[in-house]
Amino acid sequence: MSYLFDYLSSLFSSKPRLTPAELQAAFRSHYKEFRALLTANNNALELMAEMEQVVSAGHSFGMSFIRGHCTALSVNIFKMVQHLNKLSDGKYARLDETFRDVAMKLEQVIANRPVTTEGALILSMGEIDVSMVDQVGEKMANLGEVKNRIGLRTPEGFVITAVASLSFIKANDLQVEINRRLKGLDLNNLEELYTVSAGIQGLISSAPLPAALEELILYHHHQLVTGPDSCELLVALRSSAIGEDSSNVSFAGQYRTQLNVSREVVGQAYKEIVAGKYKSQATVYRKQRGFRDQDVHMCVGCLLMVDAVVSGVMYTRGPDDPRSNFVLILAAPGLASNVVDGSAATEQFKVSRTSPHGILESGFGANHVGSEGASSPSTLTVMQAAELAEVGVRLEGHFGVPQDVEWSIDRAGLLYILQSRPLGDTKKEVLPPRRDSSATDDLPAPLLAGGVCASSGVGYGQVFKVRTTLDLLRFPMGAVLVVETPYPDWASLLDRAAAVISETGQVAAHLATVAREFGIPAIFGLKQAMTILENESHITVDATAGKVYSDEVEALMMLAPPKPNLMVGSPVHKTLLAALEYITPLNLTDPTSPYFRPDACQTLHDITRFCHEKAMVQMFTFGERYGFDDKAAKQLVVDAPSQWWVIDLDNGFTPDFDPESRYVQLDHIASVPMLAIWEGMMAFPWEGPPPVSLGGFGAIIFQSTRNTNIDPAVRSVLTAKNYFLVSKNFCNLSVRLGYHFAMVEAYLSDMRTESYVSFNFKGGAADDRRKVARIQLLVDILGHFGFRVERKGDSMTARVEKRSVQYLTERLKILGYLSVHTRQIDMVMDNHDSICHYKEKFSTEINALLGIQKMA
Amino acid sequence: MEKKYRVLIVDDEADFREIMAKRFNRRNIEAVAADGCEMALEKLKACEFDVVIMDVSMPPGLDGIQCLAKVKELWPKTEVIILTGHASVSSGIEGMKGGAFDYCLKPIDVDDLFEKVALAWEKVQISRS
The missing domain is CATH 3.30.1490.20 (ATP-grasp fold, A domain)
Known part of the structure; x- marks a missing residue:
């Protein structure tokens, strides 16, 4: 940003002069391009931020989001390149070529894959293995592998x-x-x-x-x-x-x-x-x-079809624990579909993973409706359970990961594998944190308890019972889904549900699998749930413990893990990551570097940065190129420390201001954003540099001799001139106070799409730890007041766009206040108490400035 | 009351163009709807519009980019806003290169569209002055 100061001095050099009317017309033309470039710049940065946010937030998005954002981004950056070339009389024509090159690469990333309609229409199971997944889908490719490479029986x-x-x-x-x-x-x-x-x-x-x-x-x-x-x-x-x-x-x-x-x-x-x-x-x-x-x-x-006598599901490890040493088998008479659609009474077997695969534990699940005390005949013999476990361990060994297997045994006692797929690994993401007993000691008595944990976690919401499709259509966002049977069809509600309770079903049901994937807590087999729970009553579901409580139980909700990011690893997510490679990395960081040039731009962010920097230079060298009147900069007459100078770009002064005057009173400032910044700056007196211990001061002097970012000229001039460039609705303030640099820029318009406030802050004389502590303080405060903050090391940018003039004016007051009051506090950012002190002080004073009672 | 300026809305979705035309008229902006490029060009041959809002993928016949070129040929100072539900980086750049004022994606916030049209009108006024 030092270019600003380099060029501001050139504003006042003697050049051939234009007539005032010509000068004003030339300036207005430049300013129009400049303003349009800034608008495009803001739009581009906002689009990039939205794309980065969806990558990390886990919200679902589709290709239309990626295509739309890449297109809008390209259009805005195209505009920036055009505006910059108009501002600079075509000086950066090379940039157009660079932009097209990056845009073409981006288009290739997001282009649709050609869909082939060539190849076999039908393949026999005898000729299929996992390498044919693009022809037959993963389920059948895996089954072919089971049959042809592992040698197990399949239909x-x-x-x-x-x-x-x-x-x-x-x-x-x-x-x-x-x-x-x-x-x-x-x-x-x-x-x-x-x-x-x-x-x-x-x-x-x-x-x-x-x-x-x-x-x-x-x-x-x-x-x-x-x-x-x-x-x-x-x-x-x-x-x-x-x-x-x-x-x-x-x-x-x-x-x-x-x-x-x-x-x-x-x-x-x-x-x-x-x-x-x-x-x-x-x-x-x-x-x-x-x-x-x-x-x-x-x-x-x-x-x-297999004429099945008994069928079921087998997990080669416990679905809750990928390190468990048993195979979990769920079995029911008849077809496997009875188990996975959640409707059948299933018997559960835990079988040793090692030969001879003895049964460790067995019993009927919550669905079983046998008479009280009567013992049911087992669905599997010891031999069959051992055979299944042996097969499960083989499948896991072959595929290299724990498997979720569907199987049937026919009347001849032959075992058929119907499906083998990886056991979802999202479980490790959704496992609840270790329970601290003190946190759950004082829980109220549960409304209901029992069933099996189909997906662990804690959820809270209002009860909504679903019996019919009509109920399904009315399901409210954030409610607890309560059903009699966990049919797979209810899965479309899982992104809206806080938790799921089913009177029947067990962990092998498809709905349980999807609930685990989505990180939605679920209790299945919880008897009388449909009877006891009343619609619209609010409940907390502790699926991990199999308990349901009335109202919100905060102690349990604090244990709820964050939802897993379901998009990670998906094709769309991968496409967005690949597209972002051409969008967000910033390689052009130093405007003074010889590599800060159009052909060095590798990403759209580089081009954005280049355009913005060079456009600023074009504006600030306007005087140099067009013979700016040396009286253009007016000294602000105020009773305040430092010298403040104002350059009127367009209607920034009131009409009665005398253009010949070398000074300007605050009364003659018509710039709305400048007045807001000034109000923030002057709202509370600056108490001066904070007292620093001798050791601390020595460290700062030491840092100032080592820090190459500190301009020696500036280092010696702690009271450098500070410039406001203003128009009626625009203000750019560059402040170099001591060892730090701050820039506030704003355009306020009734058109929301054009309005923005941005803030850049960098530097300080203290060591990195203290500078970073100050930046963190700014990040916290600005984030609280609605800024989108980006932080890199000891520098930060904060932006807010497309809001009402009143909202943005208030943000400018905050920035004015912080520009003044954060100077040199990096020197004392060496302990927690000091950081807390300033956070409290700034919050209190900003709230007073905005007329807010209390910072939340 | 005299209308502020004239907008031509070109879109093959009848509901969209009719609703938008009504909304513009309510804001005292004269708006005329056309169901495709051919009708749009007929209307533009009859009289000048200040701003044209146009979908780029209107089957059949000329697509929006070609239509943009025709509009610019007839009325170089008329500003064209391309509005599309089928975004692509290359069509965005083509549109801007072809002289579009802006290239926007459907669905669009109606207030944002009004602002873009107002900005386009601002530019029309400057270029005519």
Whole structure:
């Protein structure tokens, strides 16, 4: 920022003069470009900040967010480059080329991947392994691996590939219509979501299959029933979306599976499973997990039905503890779907991971409705449990991570693996912190207790019982979802729910898997929940302890862990990170460096920085280039320390001001932002430099000799001139007080899109620790008053934009106050008491300045 | 009361252009709606507008960028604001390079759009003075 002072001195050198009218016209033209550049600069910085914020905040966003922001950013930076070249008479034409180069790279990052419609329409299970995930989806690729590489038994079958579903959609020209219906869909409007979702599914289900595809499906179906298991006539059609079942992203139960499908309806069942991509909960889930619609392709596995006697789910480690030394098996008579849809009574087995895989523990879960005291027959024999555990450990060994396995045992006692996917690893993120017993000693008596912890954590909200689709549409944001059965269909409510309670179900239910992923506390199998809990009553759900309390229990809520960032690792998240590589890194940090030039800009942030710096230089060298009148800078006549000079850019002085005068009274200042800053500066007398101990002062002198950022000329002039550049609505104040530099800049307009206040602060003479402490103090205070603050080492920037003139005027008063009162306090920022003292003092005085009773 | 200035709204979504035209009229700004580039050019051949708000992807026929060039050919001092639901970096740059006053994305806050139109009108006045 030292250029300001270098160039301000040149304002007053003798140059050929323009007539006053010419000068004013030239200046107005420059000022117009300058102002437009600043507006574009503000917009660009705001867009960058929004993009960085979504990366870290974990809010869901889609490709439209990325495309929209990258486009808006490019447009604003294009404008900056144009304005800068107008200000500098084309001096930086090279910048245009640099900008186009960066913008082109950015476009490549966010461009849609071409979707291929070439390749096999159908692949037999015998020819599939994990390398074919882009053709058959993750579920079927994993199953092929289980069959062909691990050598375990899986149902015979084939997969209708992604190429087939794309061909089907393309043959009916459905994608344009689907995109049109999805465009602008508000996922928070549940009624709209369900209507659009049902409409798209209807569109797909009613479209005819291409004849070649239909024939091929029937041919493979025929091959199956005449194959080794010719007695079987029914098949199961299972969705296997690309992107489904990867670690940390389960899509559990979000898509469709159809069981017992006969030859006559296999084509229709296939279309319905393809249509299942647009089920409402799947649409919401994709958005929340950062999957782009066009990246998810529906492959469908067509597998012979297993005539199951007993089925279930197996976790090769405890879902709550990835280091546990047992395999957890949940088993129920019949099909595996009874277990994962949460409707069946399941028996739970903990089986040793080591041979001979003995049963460590077993028992029926909360769903079991046997007669009191009666012992139920076991669903699995000791041998079967041991076989399952052995298979589980093999699967984990092969895939390298704990697995979540669906299985069935048929009438012949043969074990079939139906699915094996990574056991979600979000659990470690959502595990509650260690319970401090003192925090929970004085808890009230619970309303309800029991069930199983399907997803740990603590949540608070009003009770909302869901029985029907109509209830589902009315589900309020932040409520506790209370249901009888944990159907996967309720998953679309999980981003709105504070917690889930179900009267039935257990940890293997799909809804439990999704709840764990989303970090939503859930208790399943909590009997009488639907009866005892009343709609609209407020409750605290401690899922970890399996207890429900009336009202908010603060001691428990303090233990609630933050929600996991579900977007991390998703395709959209990765795309945004890749795009940000061309956007946010700032390589041009030193304007005095020989590398501060257009061809050194590597990112849009570099170009923004370059344009802003050079535009400032253009404005401040206006006098040098056009023969600025040496009387332009007027000394402010005030009873205040330091010298203050004001340069009127455009209507910054009142009309009755004498332009020949070398001095200006405060009464003649018409600049609204300058007056606000001044009010803040003068509201409380500056008490002078804080007293510093001899040791502290010695350290500061030592630092001042070492700190290369401190300009020697400035170091010797502690009372340097300070300049206000003003117009009626604009003010740029550069303050160099002692060893620190502060710049306040503002444009106040009734047009919110143009209005902003920015503040830069850097330097100090103390050592880094104390300078950083002062910066932190500023960050805390400005953050509290609504500034968006960015801090780097001992410098910081704070911005606030697009707010009312009154709001921004108040912020300027705060900045005026801080510009004066933070000078030299870095010298005493060496202990906690001192920091607290200044924080309290500044807060109190700013509140008084703004007429606020008390800082929250 | 005399209208402040004239705005042409070009969009293939009937609801959007009709609602926007009504909102402008309520603010004492004369607004005329066109359903696509061809109708817009017909109206522009008949008389000059101060500001044109235009969607860049209006099938069929000319797209917004081509339409922008035609508008600028007819009335170089008319300012054009491109408004689109199909953003891309290259179309944004193309639009700005083609002389658009601004390139905005749908959905847009109506007050923000009014401000942009007001700024465009400010520029029109300066360029005509």
